[in-house]
Amino acid sequence: MMCYQTKLNAVLKDIESTFNAHFIEPESYTPTDEINGFSFLKTPVITNENQGEIEMFNWGLIPYWAKDDKIRKMTLNTRIETVKEKPAYRNSVINRCLVIANAYHEWQWLDPKGKKSRNI
Numbered sequence: 001m002m003c004y005q006t007k008l009n010a011v012l013k014d015i016e017s018t019f020n021a022h023f024i025e026p027e028s029y030t031p032t033d034e035i036n037g038f039s040f041l042k043t044p045v046i047t048n049e050n051q052g053e054i055e056m057f058n059w060g061l062i063p064y065w066a067k068d069d070k071i072r073k074m075t076l077n078t079r080i081e082t083v084k085e086k087p088a089y090r091n092s093v094i095n096r097c098l099v100i101a102n103a104y105h106e107w108q109w110l111d112p113k114g115k116k117s118r119n120i
Contacts, residue, residue, distance in 0.1 A: 005104065012026055021051065029056065
């Protein structure tokens with residue numbers, strides 16, 4: 001399951017030290033207090049294939065069969081219970097990575113109609 005409200009305001013050198021990895025493109029990292037997945041910013045990631053490297057990837061998933069990147073708005077989140085069944089995720093579920101963040105947060109609805117919310 002992908003959570004698309006994040007925060008990453010750590011210092012670059014602290015991130016590298018914590019994960020014993022180095023940024024491939026350090027100039028592309030910008031500390032940010034609030035990141036919304038729908039803005040599709042580049043996010044620091046460590047993949048299984050390159051565990052000593054921190055790469056900047058766009059948030060979200062574009063399945064190999066997609067005709068364009070418009071589908072990424074629909075693939076920011078999924079339920080773990082159905083991830084192997086959904087065509088967009090089915091072939092990607094074995095490709096794991098570490099998305100680096102200080103915090104992940106979700107909205108909490110304060111009323112039954114979903115009109116008032118707060119970030120938790």
